Amino acid sequence: MSRWRPPSEKSSPYITAEGHARLKAEFEQLWRVRRPEVVRALSAAAAEGDRSENAEYQYRKKELREIDARLKYLTLRLEDVKIVEIKPSRDGKVFFGAWVELADEAGESRRYRIVGADETDSARGWISVDSPVARAVLGRAKGEIVKVRLPSGETEFEIVAVKYAED
The missing domain is CATH 3.10.50.30 (Transcription elongation factor, GreA/GreB, C-terminal domain)
Known part of the structure; x- marks a missing residue:
């Protein structure tokens, strides 16, 4: 039995202005605050010596990989999304943002x-x-x-x- 799964459908590129601001804020927080903290902790753990048995070093490398993966996703997603700010002219009908x-x-x-x-x-x-x-x-x-x-x-x-x- 195979574990292969077909790729999921690509989600719509639409986003509200508030949602776009939240994604940008998450990107900025990860890039300017969280990533430098993890890099400093990783450097300190690496300075302790034998890296193969250093749990702190291993943990920080994993954490840095996760942050970098999220930053890559956010970078690509922020380029792809289209902000929908226009309120529909026909009140009473359901459109994006309703x-x-x-x-x-x-x-x-x-x-x-x-x-x-x-x-x-x-x-x-x-x-x-x-x-x-x-x-x-x-x-x-x-x-x-x-x-x-x-x-x-x-x-x-x-x-x-x-x-x-x-x-």
């Missing part, structure tokens, strides 16, 4: 914000524009019923409200 309130068949209400793949946060209700729920509601208007295929099965939602500013 806060959407959905009611399921049982009448339970859920509130989501449609954001870029780099900004998703389930605790805040921020879902990726690439998610099944977001794909189902994009371009739809308040009052419409949408069918969404979820892991638990197909579900219907009614779009209760659409806003472009958080309450």
Whole structure:
């Protein structure tokens, strides 16, 4: 049995202005603060002698590799993303950046914000524009019923409200 998996689909390049600012802040913090700290600690650990049995040296090298990998990802992603700042002219329709309130068949209400793949946060209700729920509601208007295929099965939602500013 093979462990090979097909590559995942490339996520949408869209991002909100706030999300772009957060990615840039993360890049700056890693580059200007965290990486120099780790390099200093790595140099100090290397000065202690035998590197093959030096756990601190091994740990710091691993940490530096992880930071460099994240910096590389952020560099490429920041070049690729497109900031979406324009509020749609048609209020009431669901587009990128919208806060959407959905009611399921049982009448339970859920509130989501449609954001870029780099900004998703389930605790805040921020879902990726690439998610099944977001794909189902994009371009739809308040009052419409949408069918969404979820892991638990197909579900219907009614779009209760659409806003472009958080309450």
